[in-house]
Amino acid sequence: MNYKELFGRLFSLMASPRKTWTEITVESPRRDVLATFVYPLIALCGLAVLLSAFMHEGLKREVYQPALMDMLSCCIALFGGFFLASYLLDMVSQKYLGRNADMPLAQLFVGYAMGVVFVAEVLVAFFPQYFIFKWVLQFYVCYIVWEGSDVIWDVDEDRRLVFMAITSAAIVFSPVIIQMVFNTLSNLLG
Secondary structure, eight states: OOHHHHHHHHHHHHHHHHHHHHHHHHOSSSHIIIIIIIIIHHHHHHHHHHHHHHHHHHHHHHHHHHHHHHHHHHHHHHHHHHHHOOOOHHHHHHHHSSSOOHHHHHHHHHHHEEEHHHHHHHHHOOOOGHHHHHHHHHHHHHHHHHHHHHHHHHHOOOHHHHHHHHHHHHHHHHHHHHHHHHHHHHHOOO
């Protein structure tokens, strides 16, 4: 695994999305976005949540279980959110854009577009007092999806805004919903 390339792609996607989406389209063969981008960043988010719990609470015995549950909650939310958003994007591309099913393309798009979500998770893990910035950063997902909808999906101009809104909402809110369900079930089942 090449972390220099991973962080380079993450930075370039956030700095110049259109250029990066164009680079992604000309890559041959298509990268395995799960193994090279999504899974390592989910692991990084989980590690950040775990380390930040130990940094803020100390290495006391009573901190281990809640810290591990928070890490698990974060990883399950991001993992499930990725697959739910990919599924929803594939359905939107079939129903709204009239395309054939293409789950690998949906996963590629959602995986890279979730880069901002991963960065926000890491930042909030270490700096929980800036939780509001996590939601402010999520609006940048809309811009990344807007640029990618033109380059990757070639969406017509009249359908682009609706496509961007639905896709961005799926990317941002899928992990949130899954985390809420997981935390509720964890609390109920003890």
